[in-house]
Amino acid sequence: SPVFTLVTLLGLATAAQERFSYDGYKVYSVTINSIQEAELLDVFSYDQRFDFWSKHRIVGKPIDVMISPSGQDEFESTLNYHNIKFEVMINNFEEKVQAQYNRLKSRARVDSGDVSFTEYMRHDEINAYLRRLEADYPNVVTTEVIGKSFEGRDRLIIKISSGGSDKPTIFADAGIHAREWIAPSTALYVINQLVEVPENSYLYENVDWVFIPVANPDGYEYTHDVERMWRKTRSTGTICFGADPNRNFGYHWGASGSSTWQCSDIYAGHRAFSEVETQALRDYLSAHSHHISLYVAIHSYGNWVLYPWSYADLLPDNADELQTVGMLYNDAVNEYNGNSYIVGNSAALLGTTAGCSDDYARGGLDIKLSYTLELPGGSTDGFDPPESDILWIVEEAWVGFKAWHGYVESSSANSSK
Template identity: 50%
Template sequence: MRLVIATIVALLGTTLGVSYDGYKVYKIVTKTEAEAALLRTFESNENFDFWSSINKVGKPISVMVAPNAQSQFEFILKTTKMHFSVEIEDVESTIEAERRYHQSRRPLKSGRITFDQYLRHDEINAYLAELAQNYPDNVTLETIGQSYQKRDMIAIRISSGPSDPPKPAVFIDAGIHAREWIAPAVALYAINQLVENPYYSLFTEHVDWIILPSLNPDGYEYTWDENRLWRKTLSNGTRCIGCDANRNFGYHWMEDGADDDECSEIYGGKEAFSEVETQNLRDYLADTPNIKGYLSLHSFGQYVLYPWSYADVLPDNADELQGLGEQINNAIEAVNGTTYTVGSTTATLYAAAGASQDWAMGGAGIDIVYSIELPGGGFFGFDLPPSEIERVALETFEGLKVFGQYFVAQKR
């Protein structure tokens, strides 16, 4: 039977298109580690896109499967008596519904913000420019570089002004995975509250906030115009374009949890820091003094994760990170009851060698480092309905406040 299954896996097709007509999403619940191991054999196959990790027996797993692979895949699931159901019969129809919603919205005036729809990259940058113009005493914009397709990667520094000694700074980025639209939206909400809500001026008195709302702008725009479920950057390749930027950082690069197949969703790149976007972030973190905390926003899954991502090992300050992570979770939970799982990335979720958080700690020397996997929603997790943006952003902001204020209490 193992030989039969292995042969079927090897014969499955090899190309995903940008139209998702006929693509299905399966929900699978494994009963044994052997079943989980079998599913892992599909992870590098281009006809399969796993939207949740295969890390714990009994935990539901969602995977999108191309039409030409579905009958063989279902045969394997039935032959091995694995429990499964079809969550989405046609992925394209859900993408079309989202597209129609945004087409129905009136265009924003340049430099304005809303949280009842997602914004394009130019709209994000226009809002940052408007804030810099309206709040020159508190807002500074820094272009950390340009993307592969020459889009400006703009970080905003929110500060009450210089101090002696210099205040600690926290750095937050979002959107490293293009399809995770809620992440830039949450970053924008945090910016909006810290700059435009006078109540939160207290939070910039002793800490500078540096927020990069769009770390992968090319991929993000590609999800609007070409392929809603695109994850990677858009650099040229031999067979496939792009790289998983969150596997491209040069700390334990291309170890466990990354793939050297350039068509894989977790392709780590032809070399560490092959992507201009990861180079820009590396150089900014290395050259900017006094960054004491780093946090990267992702979706989906409701996790507060800390290093290490390259293996199931813990940093020396794991107890501190676990404790602060639980405080972040408690603050978020107090708003709407949303709970997060707190733990190291590999032990809690999966290995992801070459992740930005590992480089932030191991390369840039930042001690307090997290990735937050925001809640999913909609039909396939990455399409959280616009009506839910403000709810998720509001509760997450409570956790971000705890993160920022930690450095005041610790006098780091």
């Protein structure tokens, strides 16, 4: 029938969707000497040709920008005019993407229910792992589908607990930005260490852990199949797809540092919580926020531990505690392998970004400790580190998470005396 034919054709069109080419795209590394120079760069960030892989206000720390061929002359001449130093970090990004896709295509599937820290796992592999943990550790692990993504994928939350109710909880969202592949890997490693290493069971004696390892599965899968640097959800707009889910949360939504332009990478959505992905998180968190002690949004990249507010250059009333606890993460990692993180207020360090989950957790839900963690990036290899670097990064993060656990456990013990 004609209907069948149409459906078949649509199916073929989807299956054959061609991979987006980054041929001629360059990645620039810019070193700023003043906040004014950072603000000058900000102007470019509202133009789609300029994709800021990192963006901040720190003099001497590089800012990385991927630029399509049509924007490169304009960018270089503007920077030269203002005497701002830059270098080309990646000359043709397509070569990096092609190399990674070739590796992805040739890798074996992760055995169903297994986990890998030498590959970036696909969403179905990740869900199979979480469900296998629940089957194998029924007294410790529960999973829950908090809703479907826009394209109908199961969004799984995993809870690790020794039982009892309303224990202090560490909650982490990961992979809300599609292209930040190291974030789901990190959540999976912390889950793996907690559940599958018996010596670590003390870490969930008095504290519960809850993770949504792939908060934006449609985007995550799309970055694997089609467009490596996709960041947003995949909801249908009138002109462009998706909103930036980390500009879509309803606390001072749209105030600044987000865009009203659908095609922007930092499009805030047409209203707060316009995306089913943020709606379901809001509903889950609202129901459980009274016992969440620490919220962390896992992102990449740049080695930052950031705390609210993000929407404006202002500090919450417990900024001292946020700074102290943020430093625990840095200090633990630093002692472990010598790496360091910059800890501080998000708006002051990065510029304002309204509609983030960290602000919603702190302001909308009154979760006292709320962070955005920016993991290490891939440097000259591209946005994410190559698969061979996953393990050291997730091991490093595990050290930081254990430090946070120590604080949550001891502060809740003190407050219940």
